[in-house]
Amino acid sequence: MARLNYIEFYYSSKHKPDDKYKCDNANVMNLLKSLEAKGVETAAIDMGDIADPFRQYHKASSGPASEYRPIFGEVRGSDYKDYFGKTIPALCCYAKKGDRAPLEVFPRSDKKLGRVYLIEEWIENYIGELEGRAEAEEAR
Numbered sequence: 001m002a003r004l005n006y007i008e009f010y011y012s013s014k015h016k017p018d019d020k021y022k023c024d025n026a027n028v029m030n031l032l033k034s035l036e037a038k039g040v041e042t043a044a045i046d047m048g049d050i051a052d053p054f055r056q057y058h059k060a061s062s063g064p065a066s067e068y069r070p071i072f073g074e075v076r077g078s079d080y081k082d083y084f085g086k087t088i089p090a091l092c093c094y095a096k097k098g099d100r101a102p103l104e105v106f107p108r109s110d111k112k113l114g115r116v117y118l119i120e121e122w123i124e125n126y127i128g129e130l131e132g133r134a135e136a137e138e139a140r
Helices: 025-037 054-062 119-130
Strands: 006-011 041-046 090-094 104-106 108-110 115-117
Touching: 006 025, 025 041, 025 119, 054 090, 090 119, 104 108, 104 119
Parallel strands: 006 041
Antiparallel strands: 006 090, 090 104, 108 115
């Protein structure tokens, strides 16, 4: 059984993702379909026209345990309204739909990897986990 049964993907159809946190939104949409085929409920939320994403930003930046915090609190000199789900797409992973806060959020700085753990990379690893394949070394 999946440990994370509900996943929300925040993206923008009007903004290009920042190269530092590269994310192919179309590929993520396809990967979400693969997750759904494995019994994980997903939602894709277009943040392009949302002027103030504070509610979504706040749960993503303060919900997960500190070792799984996303990069959102680390972005300096920028207003979250400019980047959350826009220039930095976000993936919020919950144990079940309706939970108050996500257990994990991507992209995130990963101390073990010594780099940013990207959205697509995590989804591909999670699909492998659900299929019973051994996790890639990068996956926790």
